[in-house]
Amino acid sequence: xxxLVWYLIVAAAxxxxxxxxxxxxxxxxxxxxxxxxxxxxxxxxxVAFWRYVCPTNVAGLVFAVFVIAVAAAxxxxxLALIVAIYRSRDTVNVEEVDLMRW
Amino acid sequence: xxxxxxxxxxxxxxxxxxxxxxxxxxxxxSALALVLSFVGVAGLYxxxxxxxxxxxxxxxxxxxxxxxxxxxxxxxxxxxxxxxRAFNEQWWRAALVAAGLFLILVFxxxxxxWPVSEAPLPTNVIFSMGSxxxxxxxxxxxxxxxxxxxxxxxxxxxARER
Numbered sequence: 001x002x003x004l005v006w007y008l009i010v011a012a013a014x015x016x017x018x019x020x021x022x023x024x025x026x027x028x029x030x031x032x033x034x035x036x037x038x039x040x041x042x043x044x045x046x047v048a049f050w051r052y053v054c055p056t057n058v059a060g061l062v063f064a065v066f067v068i069a070v071a072a073a074x075x076x077x078x079l080a081l082i083v084a085i086y087r088s089r090d091t092v093n094v095e096e097v098d099l100m101r102w
Numbered sequence: 103x104x105x106x107x108x109x110x111x112x113x114x115x116x117x118x119x120x121x122x123x124x125x126x127x128x129x130x131x132s133a134l135a136l137v138l139s140f141v142g143v144a145g146l147y148x149x150x151x152x153x154x155x156x157x158x159x160x161x162x163x164x165x166x167x168x169x170x171x172x173x174x175x176x177x178x179x180x181x182x183x184x185x186x187r188a189f190n191e192q193w194w195r196a197a198l199v200a201a202g203l204f205l206i207l208v209f210x211x212x213x214x215x216w217p218v219s220e221a222p223l224p225t226n227v228i229f230s231m232g233s234x235x236x237x238x239x240x241x242x243x244x245x246x247x248x249x250x251x252x253x254x255x256x257x258x259x260x261a262r263e264r
Contacts, residue, residue, distance in 0.1 A: 004216050005211055012211065014120055019196075024189045024197070037123060040163070047152050055221055056221060064152075072167060074253075079171070082178070084260050
């Protein structure tokens with residue numbers, strides 16, 4: 001049996017890589033990809049805790065499915081926003097989209 | 103032993119894919135690496151005996167989300183000059199924050215005595231998942247469907263040409 005800690009460390013690494021992508025990328029689509037990686041890490045944690053801590057209660061799996069559904073909605077709206085910004089400002093670089101910055 | 107080897111292979115696929123996603127300069131290669139990472143995570147789900155979730159992961163993440171991202175990359179591709187900087191000037195601070203968070207997380211994970219249960223897997227996981235979707239978690243389930251509907255309509259309205 002694989003120890004639970006291995007899964008948690010892999011998920012932590014995945015989350016941190018995604019966080020780096022979100023913070024460091026200049027392209028809005030790259031940021032969205034980082035967010036997807038972070039959501040994947042969260043899902044991995046949920047499933048690992050379900051399997052190891054209480055396999056009789058399916059709450060972990062159910063919430064992983066919810067997270068997948070929310071991720072699908074998030075990426076649809078995010079890409080629509082990126083396409084809209086691209087149309088009106090001709091860029092997908094988040095440093096040039098500063099209309100609402102102070 | 104075989105399980106451990108499979109775990110290491112799938113985690114390496116997931117982590118190397120993720121690393122390529124955030125470090126590759128060309129966004130199209132990033133999107134392809136994202137598919138690799140999703141497949142690695144799906145393999146980890148199979149090792150966790152959550153086959154249904156692995157199928158969902160392949161269907162929704164690889165089949166829908168990654169393809170959608172690739173389409174967005176293709177639509178906006180000529181905008182990002184491949185020679186331009188892919189990262190902002192604070193990338194080293196971001197790397198510091200990510201590495202620090204990783205260290206804190208690993209420290210915490212190693213310190214906490216996780217209450218691992220040896221209970222065997224119930225035989226009808228998918229059945230109990232389905233009944234909790236229409237039982238205990240009925241309200242979140244309905245809210246999620248409304249959210250998906252709103253997101254779809256909103257995405258069409260936002261991206262529509264005026």
